[in-house]
Amino acid sequence: MATASTTLLLSLAFLAFAWAASPSPSPDAEAISRFQEYLRIDTAQPAPDYAAAVAFLRKQAADAGLEARTLELVAGKPLLLLRWPGRRPSLPSILLNSHTDVVPSEPNKWDHPPFSAALDEPSGRIYARGSQDMKCVGMQYLEAIRRLRSAGFVPDRNIYITFVPDEEIGGHGGVEPFVSSKEFKDMNVALVLDEGLASPGEEYRVFYAERSPWWLTIKATGAPGHGAKLYDGSAMENLMKSVEAIRRFRTSQFDLVKSGEKAEGDVVSVNFAYLKAGTPTPTGFVMNLQPSEAEVGLDIRIPPSAHVEALERRLVEEWAPPSRNLTFEFKQKMSVLDNFGKPAMTAADSTNPWWTLLEEAVKSADGKLGKAEIFPASTDARYFRKIGLPAFGFSPMANTPILLHDHNEFLSKDEYLKGIGIYESIIRALATHEDGGKDDESRAEL
Numbered sequence: 001m002a003t004a005s006t007t008l009l010l011s012l013a014f015l016a017f018a019w020a021a022s023p024s025p026s027p028d029a030e031a032i033s034r035f036q037e038y039l040r041i042d043t044a045q046p047a048p049d050y051a052a053a054v055a056f057l058r059k060q061a062a063d064a065g066l067e068a069r070t071l072e073l074v075a076g077k078p079l080l081l082l083r084w085p086g087r088r089p090s091l092p093s094i095l096l097n098s099h100t101d102v103v104p105s106e107p108n109k110w111d112h113p114p115f116s117a118a119l120d121e122p123s124g125r126i127y128a129r130g131s132q133d134m135k136c137v138g139m140q141y142l143e144a145i146r147r148l149r150s151a152g153f154v155p156d157r158n159i160y161i162t163f164v165p166d167e168e169i170g171g172h173g174g175v176e177p178f179v180s181s182k183e184f185k186d187m188n189v190a191l192v193l194d195e196g197l198a199s200p201g202e203e204y205r206v207f208y209a210e211r212s213p214w215w216l217t218i219k220a221t222g223a224p225g226h227g228a229k230l231y232d233g234s235a236m237e238n239l240m241k242s243v244e245a246i247r248r249f250r251t252s253q254f255d256l257v258k259s260g261e262k263a264e265g266d267v268v269s270v271n272f273a274y275l276k277a278g279t280p281t282p283t284g285f286v287m288n289l290q291p292s293e294a295e296v297g298l299d300i301r302i303p304p305s306a307h308v309e310a311l312e313r314r315l316v317e318e319w320a321p322p323s324r325n326l327t328f329e330f331k332q333k334m335s336v337l338d339n340f341g342k343p344a345m346t347a348a349d350s351t352n353p354w355w356t357l358l359e360e361a362v363k364s365a366d367g368k369l370g371k372a373e374i375f376p377a378s379t380d381a382r383y384f385r386k387i388g389l390p391a392f393g394f395s396p397m398a399n400t401p402i403l404l405h406d407h408n409e410f411l412s413k414d415e416y417l418k419g420i421g422i423y424e425s426i427i428r429a430l431a432t433h434e435d436g437g438k439d440d441e442s443r444a445e446l
Contacts, residue, residue: 092190098138099167133404155431203370207393210375211301227288265374348372
């Protein structure tokens with residue numbers, strides 16, 4: 001008969017054997033787990049938990065062997081700057097940019113809580129706000145670097161990785177001040193990669209420019225009148241004439257997209273953000289009073305190829321002419337030109353060696369780039385292009401519906417893992433590119 005001590009020893013031995021025999025998580029499973037952990041940090045505007053995100057990312061950077069600095073160019077807006085030192089640091093560097101904040105969500109309209117990072121096993125989908133826009137890309141940078149370092153790869157040039165705040169509200173507390181900082185100038189950046197969009201097809205989408213936002217309000221004024229009286233020049237009548245003219249222009253642009261003649265990013269988009277008028281009451285609006293003021297808000301996006309002067313004339317002469325008691329005010333008006341007076345675009349052809357490298361790197365990782373496009377909305381890449389730096393928007397998500405800012409945003413784990421391999425190939429190619437110039441280290445060897 002076994003004694004109690006013998007039974008205890010046998011139990012401990014069995015547990016030790018079972019622990020040793022249990023398989024360790026695979027590298028892919030660990031990568032997915034880290035992605036889910038990042039997604040669970042609530043960085044939704046207007047109150048993103050930047051501190052938690054930066055703390056998590058600094059740990060990931062340390063595990064990957066990267067140098068880390070936290071910059072706070074705007075109070076309460078931490079920007080994490082990581083560096084993978086190159087063997088020839090005087091070569092121009094590569095910057096891999098991503099943002100930590102995400103847009104708000106409506107949890108009651110999701111199948112899974114937006115910050116649960118729930119993995120649906122049958123489909124392999126990971127549901128979370130930020131799974132496409134763009135926490136996936138930031139983590140794919142880090143996972144690709146982990147793989148490269150494990151394989152013994154050392155870059156020739158410095159590789160920088162940035163996790164920036166406030167992209168979803170314009171970048172004014174993030175990349176906008178960053179590109180003017182001494183820290184950025186010291187980085188000697190040659191090329192920037194930033195976010196793109198998912199692709200429902202097999203080809204990855206890549207963006208060489210983007211539309212500039214014009215956010216404006218048009219305000220109409222007129223004498224108030226009785227709800228039964230017909231007269232010319234009421235505020236609502238004046239404004240609705242403008243709304244109809246704008247709607248016709250919007251339709252003409254949208255028809256070009258629907259017909260396939262132009263891509264979405266190649267046309268001027270106009271969308272009505274709000275319409276404000278009427279005299280409110282505790283239960284609604286006064287119905288027998290024509291208001292003395294009416295206002296509409298517009299979100300206009302303009303490609304760098306647009307005839308800006310013609311659009312400005314249309315605004316003054318047709319959409320908001322003073323003769324109809326109309327005025328307009330820009331809430332934001334971004335130029336389509338860079339600081340040197342040129343369209344803010346990056347060459348996406350054989351004249352740009354960075355484009356050729358990107359295309360070949362994706363191909364060597366069993367991917368394919370589609371035709372380069374103009375991004376239909378706005379990203380932080382515009383701040384880099386504005387100062388003359390080449391920048392491409394790229395998020396390796398093929399066979400994926402476009403769900404950024406939508407309910408039930410998701411990314412499949414297989415696409416996420418494949419994207420890591422894509423970035424592994426891209427970083428290797430960019431980090432070893434010979435740009436034809438002699439760096440300080442090469443001259444020293446001579």
